[in-house]
Amino acid sequence: MVLTQLAFATFNAVAFGMAVFLVAAGLTLIFGILKILNMAQGAFFMIGAYVAYSMLGQDSASVGMFIAVSIAAGAVVAVLGLLTDRIILNRLRNVDYHYVLIATFALLLFCNGMVKLIWGVNFFTVTPPPAIDEPLELAGLYMSKYSLFVIGAGVVVYLLLDLAIHRMWLGKLMQALATDSWMAGLLGINVPLGLALSVMFSFFLAGLAGGLLLPNQSLSPGLGDSYLLYAFFAVIIGGLGNIRGAFLGAILLGLVNSLNTVLLPDLPGLAIYVALALFLFLRPEGLFPSLASAPAPATDQKSSAMSGPRADRRLWQIVGVLAFAAAATLPFWANGGLLFVAGSVLVYGLFALSWNILFGYAGLASFGHAAFFAIGAYFAGVMLRDLPGVPFLVTLAGCGVFGAVVAWVVGSLALRRLAGIFLAVLTVALGEVTRLLISYSSFLGREDGLVGIPRPRLDLIVTTIDLTDSGAYYWFLLVMMALLLGVLWWVLHGRYGRMLLSVKQDPERAAFIGINVVRTRVGAFMLSGAVAAIAGGLYAPWSRIVTLEEVSFLASTQPVLNAMLGGVHSFWGPLLGSAIFSAISYATRTFVGLSELMVGSILLFIILVAPNGVIGFWRQIRGHLVGRRRGVAAGAAKVDITRSGGPV
Template sequence: MANEILFAFFNAAAFGMAIFLVAAGLTLIFGLLRLLNMAQGGFFMIGAYTAYSVMGRDVQSLGMFLLAALAGGVVVAVLGLVTDRLVLRRLRHVDPHYVLIATFALMMVCTGVTKLVWGVDFFSVNPPPGLDQPLNPFGLFFSAYQIFVIAAGLVIYVLLEIAIHRMWFGKLMQALAADPWMSGVLGLNVSFGVALSVMASFMLAGLAGGLLLPNQSLSTGLGDSYLMYAFFAVIIGGLGNIRGAFIGSLVLGLVQSLNTVLLPQVPGLAVYVVLAIFLLCRPSGLFPAVGSQDAGHHEAGSGGSLHRPQVPRRVWQALGTALVLLLATLPWWVGAGPLYVVGTVLIQVVFALSWNILFGYTGLVSFGHAGFFAIGAYLTALALRHVAGVPFLLVMGGAALLGAAAAWLVGVLALRRMSGVFLAVLTVALAEALRLVIGFSAFLGREDGITDIPRPVLDLLLLRVDLGSSNAYYLFLLATCVLITGALWWLLHSRFGRTLQTIRQDPERAAFMGTPVASYRLAAFVISGAVAAVAGCLYAPWSRIVTVEEVHWLASAQPMLNTLLGGVSSFWGPVVGAGLFAAIAYATRTLVGLSELIVGCGLLAIILLAPNGAVGLWRSLEARLWGERARTPAPPEPHSQAAPRAAGQPLRAGGTP
């Protein structure tokens, strides 16, 4: 028994130090710039591939192994400097939600570049000589390489602790992080100090990639798992705190080790449970950093010009009607492949609209929205597979209720305690926990999912409509999407929607004016979860297969990308974004690596140059094309006693179509 406990603690230390090697750079850049860099996993992966290119599969010596890892760190440090100049410095004073999304896009760029340079094959690297043999102290067998990882983590922690808290350089960096303006007044070179610190944090990511290369197979998904655990360690320990990241990594390592021993049926589940408990009980972490990550909430791109001449609404109504009619004719003149893509876009429109209820209208962000989507998809798959003749409208209603109940439970526990990054991390943790449960559930098909889902039969009073063919179900999808979109448009343009926008712009002022902010946020969360579950319900019979990939945290990014591409400043932004994103993905589907690269670069361009998205760009063009006549001042009325209009005062109120 004692040997088993000792072995469990050894595994916990090895896993925890592996997490800390990645988390060190993540927390360092946050402590300096208040940027939570989701692209850290991508640069970790580039560091690993660089080290592999230097040393190959069979390392000749320990010195060569260390040299290759250092080369990975140096390459990533240079890339970090370029990234800081082009991207990060533009994100230092924007909404933290946009920072998360922009760095997620940067991670897609890293994945695309990796596929283009190194391909998509899997590689494995053996530990260097001297670390490839087990050690046998106390009658137990320990991996020499794992002991090396533990030692490497301890050495990096000690060096960072000394550099940050004991040396003059670290104190200067702390001064830059606390007040860059005052540091500049006192004569410090702020730009050079920030660039040096950014390079250090990126170098740590690349170095970790090289050192952990023999730990698992090298692939283009290498950074995802390490990023998630590093992200969780930083949240548990406290954003921007090296000691917190170190302790948080050890906590996760211990939890993972105990999970393997006590609950081997669902490995990894305990990590998400512990993270959720930490976020609910102590969202600021064990060692809270100075300042708030959610402070200075900027509504980048949430507003519009007060004076915005626009195309008459009846023109848009006519164009929208024409588009719906055109989509209704697709089954008669396009093939099965393009029709499936368009049907999937319709489902993604509903999914993106559900996410935009939170972000665009309420100011909340969810990185685990795919969990609600999966609830509706799996419920529908089970109902259609195992209950003969079940009414599909009843299934849709059940999916909406189950999604709303799950959202209510999460909202009641979380919304009063957290928002911003902490809420985003909690939602992704819960979604990943759901993914693990599904992946180990025989009833839900484990990793293979549920296949051969039958298309339903629709009961409308005395009329039964068979939706078994793709054409029939596509027309049903189109009609349902139009109805849901219309219902959401009415809801979000009602008093309820206007109140949500008021809360998004200034929750403190809204609460002061008597608005029950918590109740409105909870209502928005529940509605959003219900609509996302309905989107999943529509998806299951359309694709005829539901797998755990629908719950993956990358799937939660899909509505986010669609919304940002179209524009969060408009109700129709997610609709436009879903269409544009599908067109880009379909056009680049055969280009290995280029798809992620094009989409990632496009999202970065939108965040940095046009945060209002495609709709915002159109409105700017619309104002130029239709605004000349409105900018021409009308001749004054004879003997008018009206006061002159102040510069910039709007001629008329600009509404959102």
């Protein structure tokens, strides 16, 4: 009996691992060649599944037809990949990896929006071909024939890739392009053609995986998200850009997941994130050396723009005062829906600013920042529900302390060994672990979350203010936002802010002049976590419900989008980005898929055309106008001097 259970668990582990590898194969290949960690790979995997569904319908005739349709879906996605490379990826080569991750995530949003517009949001189920749709009994062990098919497909894809990369001229070409494309060009290799073929093949693998795994689960616009995360983890564990490492990493994830199911059935999925964290701490380079090393963070020469010229700073201060005055009038004339959106803009603006403390000032990227927001939201929700007598300002302070402590634990462990992509992936794992732990807790409402959170009464020394009314709580949000912005402005534009910018721009030089780099980064992590948790604490009574959506992977991208949209090199950028993003979402809320499509398009445009965001774009235009005026003035002065006989 024990042997049978062990064999069944191993079989399920390998089947799970091969499904992950089919998605990870294209991901690791494109990184090995272009050094781009493509977050949109899951979206193109999903597109391949939808294309195969459009060809097959819900029933497939034969195994041969099923494979042929999967290959055709891969070919369609390969063509889309070529277009993507020409329009987007080609411009992301040799760009800071932070912007690459964010741009490819914007591409993921764009693809998700297109899928919803074309195929809708309904769930579809597809049955495997009849020949592989029955269980197979072997020595008393019942196995799914379709799972055996997935295992076989994964092994075949791995063997073909391993043979091509390590034994054939095509693999030698790919390794030459990955190592030094400039030298490959000097040797007579057609570099643009080689890169285009490599990109097309990696996208072909994504589309092929979508077709082959179509019957594995329900087809929906969220299909690619879970596969993308697991594929990322397999690539990180195996070694960036190494196909053998991705294969073994996927199998290892399958084994960990299977052991989790057997040993910890009440905590499904948790062991994968624990294993990932251990690998990142103990062996961040992965199981095998990569074809291409992880990109190093690019030195940001525009960090000095964080403070901005005095004229610009004075302008934005005036704009901020006028915006605050206008926002204060909303409860007098806005309806309930618009007022809720405005209050949410304040909270999400503060959340985006907390993320930008890490990215814009310290040069660190977090893709699991929703964990801190959720910590504050659930803490405030529980306090208001179970201990309403505790003053709300004390509750908010507790949110900040709780967020700072968690950030200190994570930062103290991670920032001594991890940076760049590895730190970003670790924060993703932190967010997912937080989501899983909340989903296991009946005290926190599991999947339903905390509902009916009461709004507080604000106990002051001289009076008590009732915040149960939406207008009153909105004004409270506005005042708290102004106070927090004032404190953060003072901190980030003072000595500590200058230390952060020094560490971001050149860590080695900062250490040479006596700055403790690790301690400074940990401090930024703590400040960021505290502000994000306070934002969550303010949001809980405003929305009166907190669910797992607040800690999802997509929720962690919200502050990234807001900060990038407004401009990460400006203190006010995240606030402006939050307002623009919320306005777009509110205006397109009734159009399925249109909101994601527009946000993805705008963010892609900003990354490719104006990477410093809306404020950076404004400064660029303003600089051109000022430069033109000075040029005209200088020309006029030159003419006057020439006419007077003076020196030119």
